[in-house]
Amino acid sequence: MTISLEALRRCSIAVDLGAARTRVYLRRTGLIVDEPTVAAVNTHTGGLIAVGALAERMTGRTPEHIRVVRPVSNGTVVDIDMAQRMLRLLLGNKLRRAWRRRPLVSAAVCVQHDADPLAQRAAVETLTGIGAKRVELVDTLIAAAVGCGLPVERPEATMIVVCGAATTQVAVLSLGSIVAAERVPVGGETVDHAVVQYLRNEHALMLPSQAVRPLQLLLKNSADGAPAPPSTEVHGRDVATGLARTVRIDVGSVRSAIRTPLTGVLDAIGTVLRRCPPDLVADLADRGIMLAGGSAVLPGFDTMLREATGMPVNIADHPDVCAVEGLGAMLDGKVQPLLLDAMVS
Structure with a gap:
């Protein structure tokens, strides 16, 4: 898919529908939903009984007549009707107060790099079901790279690893496109x-x-070198006795x-590097890998990549919101296109 910055600047909201979290960015306002x-x-x-954080706290604790559902799986909307109802409640008065008399015209949404036509549709x-008249599709990898502050428009290689709840995407970018x-x-x-x-x-x-x-937070502290006990107590249910x-x-x-x-x-990083020209791989030896996504802070993940690849590995300042922040920067006109004029002999 191609990205038209001019078309994105006409959008009013940017949406990142992830398997774990939904984020909405309002132009000239910022992040209004996370x-x-x-x-439920x-x-x-x-x-609908609840959406968002309240519904998540109900997971595993509901009676028979209440069902907790996730309308997005593996980065793809699997229940369109439920996703629309959830978004309406999450936006609610926030969007109405922000818009006042101005109607919702167009929206931008992040989709995975290799999303099939059904996932894109x-x-x-x-988004059209909640009032958008036009929807622009933006590759999650490019949006996350922009949100991380990577110079994606330059003729130099940048590698980004977007770690989501269900999938991880790896890409090398140059000249504003995915190589x-x-x-x-x-x-x-x-x-x-x-x-x-394991347990x-x-x-x-x-x-x-x-x-x-x-438990993951405890592992992260010990992986970062912070003092952590060698063992910890975990409460659960016995498999045999219940x-x-x-x-x-x-x-x-x-x-x-x-x-x-x-x-x-x-393995995915190795596959991507083998597909790249040697000049771009040489750039990555110095520039390294940028980790983004909500799962980028998994305990010891950056250390494992650093040891296996021998390249510098950095975690974005706010890895969980990189994609929607990058998309919002495009909406606000903070990203300038790279102009390549044809040379006339």
Whole structure:
């Protein structure tokens, strides 16, 4: 897909519909929505009970007549109607107060690099259903690179790794375009699953979904060199008896368990580098790799990439909002196009 900066400047909002979080950027205003992509539905009436953070807290704690759903999976809208209803509630009065008498004309949305026509159509229909008259599709990799402050318009190589909840995208960019890109089904959810499986196999303990993220924070502190205990207590349910049980686990063993699924990202980086011209690969030896996305701060992830590739690895200042911030910068006209005039002999 091609990006027209002129067309993007006519857009009023930018939307990043991620599998984990939904973010909306309002032109000349900033980020107005940053909520989990979750909705809670009453199965008897079909009505929405909650969306965003409140709905996420209901996960695993609802009675039979309440169902917690995620309308976006693997970066693709899988339930258009539910995504539209969720967005209407998330925007709500925020958008009405911002617009006043000015109608919503057009919108921009991030889509994955290799999104098929059905995925692109689902993203377009989701936004047209909430009032957008025109929808511009922008590659997530380019939007995230702009949000990280990378000089994507220059004739130099920049490598970005966008780590999402369900997938990780790797790309090398030059002259404002993608030279080579690869996507692997590895993300934050994969790491969560690895932690749950480790505790189930090694300690016969079923870990609640809400307890995975605090454990990751503990692992991150120990990976950053901060003082952290060698072991910690985890509360869960015994696999055999079904009763509540507390076990003490080794932090180092859990950190080793989550490194295994992350090796898929290394394979993707190698594939992308093999597709690039040698001159661009030489640029990356000095410029290194930029990590973006909500899962870029996974414990020890940057260290593993640095050791495996031998290249510098940096994490964006605000990795979770890079894509929507980059898209917002395009809407606000902060990105200037690269003009290549034909030479006349």
